[in-house]
Amino acid sequence: MNAVPDPMKTNMSADRAQTLAVQALSFLAQDAELLPRFLSLTGIQPGDIRTAAREPGFLAGVLQFYLAHEPTLMHFCEATGTNPTEVQRALHTLPGGDEAWDRQI
Template sequence: MTPENAETTALKALAWLVADDELLPVFMGATGVDQDALRASAGDPGFLGSVLDFLLMDDAWVIRASDALSLPYDQLAMARQMLPGGAQIHWT
């Protein structure tokens, strides 16, 4: 997974999320983003990371998005690791 592939995966996930009338309001409420900010931030890797963070909070959302996008179930998590703020934290 490259950073470019991660961004592409996250953009696909964002497009899926925007089309989901049930989940989009949950995302917007949780993040405080409105439609204008959503459009303006779509190209920001940090924002795309937050989209993946949101989806990764619930296995059912990961499965729904992955199935709809024909992605392996672990691809959203792999993409998240490649975007800003997604690196594994090592406490040693």
């Protein structure tokens, strides 16, 4: 009998993970309700988002924001046609989103 592969353990390319995270950031930036909540939770000022986005771990933080609140995650996934497991896989592919990477610091 062939085992069904676990979608969480299937590798995702770094480019695909980054593309998904940038898409999530763009979606967040265009949402009048999500953006203020994200800024409040992160402490980032609106004018500092572009600078913050260049920092390692920022895009992982964007995905963590979605994953921390299921209604927000589902809103993004339904609007973009993204499978929620893809968001989780992307998080673990990005710097700052992998628990093993976090333990190295």
